[in-house]
Amino acid sequence: MKALVLCGGAGTRLRPITHTSAKQLVPVANKPVLFYGLEAIADAGVRETGIVVGDTEREIRAAVGDGSAFGLDVTYLHQDAPRGLAHAVVIARDFLGDDDFVMYLGDNFIVGGISGVVDDFRRERPDARILLTHVSEPTAFGIAELDADNRVVGLEEKPQEPKSDLALVGVYLFTPGVHEAVRSIEPSRRGELEITDALQWLLDRGFDVRSTTISGYWKDTGNVTDMLEVNRSVLETVAPRVDGSVDEASEIIGRVRIEDGAKVFASRIVGPAVIGAGTVIAHSYIGPFTSIAEDCRIEESEIEYSIVLHRASIVGMRRIEVSLIGHNVEVTPAPRTPSVHRLVLGDHSKVQIPT
Incomplete structure (x- = not known):
């Protein structure tokens, strides 16, 4: 079994920090978010890991190296632009070969790791397994619909009218059957190849797509609020x-x-x-x-x-x-006189100044 870790993307919700730093390398309790994911992959007994990189490739390479510090053997796979999660699977085809693999979003944080779900996948070996969690704003996530027997019957990316509050967590497990799915779908209205569309393609053709609803802590650390919340959670330990x-x-x-x-x-x-x-x-x-x-x-x-x-x-x-x-x-404090503010701010900054 291999791992595919996604570290592309511009990190626009963390600007201006991500104008000069990869979002996956912003630290939580003084350790980059990405490192927690790599450690979880190693703990699950997976060694061969492909890291999909984009504009921040140099930073990611400098931080991770060959992966030996994490007990991993890392291969870097360049993505020319953020074109969707399914597109990352497309460009990783040669690296993945005909092996099963776990796909892990590099800016996601899951307390407790992924060893249990990886063990379940190895034992049961469905065509795909997704992780789900209840969220308060389902329009912001990929959403899964389950039937009365908790079987996955539908998936949709950022739906305007969600059919459930079960969001896809940034960890997916696949057999090689997913490669036909990602080659068969078309770009979404966002112009990306969505992994939810690939999963739906599998469902529509009778493939076995299973889900695990996690009760532990999960966060997509794509914005400052969530980053601070993850930092709080880790510091408690x-x-x-x-x-x-x-x-x-x-x-x-x-x-x-x-x-x-x-x-x-x-x-x-x-x-x-x-x-x-x-x-x-x-x-x-x-x-x-x-x-x-x-x-x-x-x-x-x-x-x-x-x-x-x-x-x-x-x-x-x-x-x-x-x-x-x-x-x-x-x-530093501003001079008391004259009563003015002097600011040097990056693009997309947010500043609160009492008046």
Whole structure:
């Protein structure tokens, strides 16, 4: 069995962060989202892994390498543009051969991994198996319709009038029969080859498509709100550990991990929280559910329920909450006089300024 991990896409919902960084590499608890998926694939006993990459190929290659750090043997497959999940299967045809495979969306996060569903698929070997979960906004997802016996009878991508609230989670398992399906479908109204259309093609021709409804935690980390929520979920599992230095004037409360080389001076950190290697926290408050990456500087500031990426500097800020702060960002107070705001913002930024 092989794995196909999708790391194409522009990550428009995470802009401006993704103007300069792959969305799959945005960290959760100081580890890229993609790494959690690769670890789950390895834990499921799958080794040969194809990673579909696009414009951010260089970054993904630099972060993942040959896959040996995860116990994987990685092959990179270039996709010239985001043309749909089914198109990723099309371009991976030679790599996949006639093997069964699990397709994993690189920006998805599933607590508990995929070992159980992979074992079930290997044992039962239907033509396809999909993972489903109940969602509050089904128009934003691929949606499955089940009959009274919980058999899959229909699928539709982002329907205007959903027939259920069961969304497809970003993990799919296939036998080689799916290759005929992805070659047979036409682009959708979005101009993409939809995996839901390929699954429907299989259903219409009597193939065995089964589903598993998961009750565990799942998130598509495609926007800031979901990214912060996943960060919160992972931080709740953090084991407290202090490998860096903390002076006597500081207070560490709860599950806080302070990495090697980090320094904390006259500050209060309330967990769950993670402080990255080489980061300096001075005269500051770090609140719960906050991840501070490597080589950051937080001084005379308060920050809570946020993600701060590496080499960012936050100095003299009274309070920051519910924020995603990018690499090498500098955050400082504006001069009191004249009373103006000076902004350098990337495309698609969102800013809230009190008036």
